[in-house]
Amino acid sequence: MAEEGTEQEQKKVKGPADIESEVLSHWKEKDILRRLLRHNEGKPYFRFLEGPPTANAPPGVHHIFSRTVKDTVCRYRNMKGSFVPRMGGWDCHGLPVEIAVEKKLGIENKDQIEKYGIEPFIKQCRDSVFSHIGLWSKMTERLGVVLDLEHPYITMKDDYIESVWWSLKEIWKKGFLDEGHMIVPYCPRCGTSLSSHEVAQGYREVEDPSIFVRFKVKDQENTFILAWTTTPWTLISNVALAVSPDETYLKASYKGSELIFAEKRVGALLKEGEYVVLQRMLGSDLEGTRYEPLYSFAKPDRAAHFVATADFVTMEDGTGVVHIAPAFGEDDFNLGRTYDLPMLQPVKEDGTFSDVVTPWKGRFVKDADPEIIEDLRTRGLLEGVHSYAHQYPFCWRCDTPLLYYARKAFYIRMSRIRELLLSNNEQITWYPGNIKNGRFGKFLEEVKDWNLSRERYWGTPLPFWRCPCGNELMVGSREELKALSGIEHIPELHRPYVDEITIPCKKCGKQMVRVPYVIDCWYDSGSAFFASLHYPFENEEEWKRQFPRDYIAEGIDQTRGWFYSLLAVSTAVFGQPSYRSVICHAHVLDAEGKKMSKSKGNVVDPWKLFESEGADAIRWYLLSSSDPWKPKLFSVEAVRDANRSFLGTLRNVMGFYRTYADLDGYRPGSPVPVNERPEIDRWLLSKLDELVSAVDGFYDRYDLTDAAASIQRFVVDDLSNWYVRVNRRRFWGTESSSDKKAAYDTLSESLKAVSLLCAPIIPFHSEWVYRGLGLPDARDSVHFEPFPEARAGTHDEDLGPAMELVKKIVDLGRAARGLRNIKTRQPLARAVIKGPEPLVEGLLSMIRSELNVRELSFEKDLSGYFERTAEVDPKKLGPRLRAAAGPVKEELLKLDPRELALRVEKGPIDVAVGGTTYQIGKEDLRFHEVLPDRWALGSEGDLEVLLDLEITEELWEEGIAREVVRRVQTMRKDMDLPYDAHINVAMDGERKLISAVEHFRAYIMSETLTDSLVFGPTGSGTEWDLDDGKLVITITVA
């Protein structure tokens, strides 16, 4: 019963919302989405990995985009016969979660968190992680995405954390995990380092002092190296000066001193004539030169205060000499490692100078700048002070200027495996390709060590225990921890519980204590390719089947996020890439191309769109409008357009099919053999065949946009606007014939194939079409069908080009009519065509009826009908004559175009330019036609369609008859008459019109199912203003 009701419903052309809710309830009833998760189980894997979102905020349009891109590829592979595991995943840890909780609790720093208590705090975090998960599930389902959200991986689960621990221990065993100082952006007021994305939010343009400082060279009288800095407070911690090894440096005498600096900077530093160059040398010659420290508050513990060389020294600004304080800058720090420089850090965590810096102890470092400058001035070490405008980061929460600080941290030595990262990247196919060696590859080439530790609370604890005696160990599993600590019950693998676990030291017997860090949550998600399986503790076999993953897809912002962490972890732990192909899709912007943000109020509400336009329209728009990696301007109008241009047409073709199939009781089955069907059927099937291969190839190459575009072209142009339109009559007749059966078979086969081809992109409409066809062997869902294969034998080589020619001829003929305002309803005596002749009679009659001409003739030459003009074709002339093309063209412009056409017709003509004579023939020219009134011409390239516009009385009358038929049909439609209702008609009007109707009486009556047709005044009726007079028509039901 339910089945029948559904079919009844489908007769009418419905809106997308009805279709989708109907499909959704069908899926629910038959449990389709859940069954699809297991579809093709036991077959070869297509290994997809879902990137885990954080469910503490509702999903937005860009998540819809991601899910669409992922789902479409997975559905395609599923149809191609692969088993596609689609485990959902949730990212749980990290600062965003902590900050959301801090906000909720009304606290804003670590002291307050600790006062509140770590245990209740992380409980709050855990509770808030899934605060919006309901919306995520709802969105995923409404979008028709197949994703297992009932058994997802969850990064805060102990199993997951345990796998992460294991991997960290692997890295540690390889010696890639190190503890040491890292330069991190640090907010002295909040007492914490900041993540890079937090820093990025807080850049502002500021003015800082920029000073030129003299460093006295040791053992050389009155000689100074001139350096430049915008952070005077770091001079206290100076341990070296850096120069560029390949640049030239000068020693110049200036106002009684000798100064050393880069030659390229001289113009910006000193005035011409005020200095004398004493010596030139390369930067590398300066290496090792010792100088006297400016300050000696902090004592270096090894060799310091000499010149080093470094590539990062530029000639853009300053003096070409950079002062180095390894504790306060990343370049400085790295150079410090290279040269084994001491690290002076006389600055406390709150950003003030420590006690050793006697003059300024307790002062915030930046506030001490003016006094430091003054001190240098009085000591004669200052060469100049300027103000310097540049971008500087501030804390996004408290607006304090950030300091780059060397902090103790655990880091993974990614720089050591840079080459391996790069060669692993070579094995990955990127969409779009330019990311591989561009944004991503460049990033890898300069990969930095990965600062892994975070001085926070809600995260995977770093499983590193240390004894006061210096003994250290890494714990790689729960069992290991229990065995080592002797503690049987561990509530969970989070702070504060793991903090309380101590391990007796095997060396000294004291208690080893865990370091206080959690790890960067990007490491969590980067471990998803194994931790989601709880490998290596479980699922060994499944792991082998799923490594590496075939496909991932996320937004381009993940380049240095998940795409990187996924590759970084797998390279560090397994030495191999963890994924083979990746689609980076672009962002979804508002209709103006601006980023959507709540504060701007330009966020499109996906739920409203689901209701008004439907999920398929959204999916189709996102994939068909342009490549996924081009930004999408998202608006209701854009989605509506997708609905209209493609889905609407598909719905209408389906509606047409249903209307007549139901009327005729047609069911697909025992089809008419293809070779017995008319040309047009074979043509459509042949087209369809080409489409199937093309779309298969597009999907296979992850080219979703071309797949969608070619399907759309087929459905709109070939199927709807050509096949259905020119074949309508075949469906109308009441008697059944094999021709009619062939038409139905062709249409239903095409619709079935289309539903399969677009199933990966629009799962709802494809289902609706598929189930509405009445297929005898229909499965529960289109999504269980295998992807169609091009059928041998349907491909007809000649029909394609022949039909293209027919369409072209028809288009040209209609254009010719349009030029002269001759409506298609007006029959014409003949059309003369110059061009290849479509061989098949069936196709010729199609041209006659589409163009409404009685006769068709093909001629090789139409020059007898009209004159031509000629002009230069630069495409031909340019390559042949090169530089002479211009002047020759000028010369030819002097001739009358008509005369030129005539002369060239007889043979090449000579054109003399600059003493050389060039032969110009037909092939160098383009021709235009000058037509007499009787003829109308449409042409494209060599194809020309000429219409005879002479309208005889008989042709005119036939035109009137067709007008009348059309008016009557319109009236029938307005009266809502059934298609098969018979009528009686009365007409009154001008004599010549009535006479025309009388001559075509039989034709009019049969076309309009009229039983009786009478003439004479009628009381009521509709008055029609035909171009040639008025006609009143009255219709009554027979």
Place this chain on the structure above:
RNA sequence: GGGCCAGUAGCUUAGUUUGGUGGAGCAUCCGGCUGAUAACCGGAAGGCCCCCGGUUCAAAUCCGGGCUGGCCCA
């Protein structure tokens, strides 16, 4: 401040690899077609192809320099 991507009709875009009369769709107007169609067909109007230079007989396309927007970084 650096890197990547983009800028073409009122709007959305194709064309740029390989130089040779810039094509579509939406919207507007006119005409047509309509026994599925909010569909479609024809025509009109609408383009300093972001700007400035360069190469070339010829540049939307190649090269250089800018500008604007988006993204990623700092």
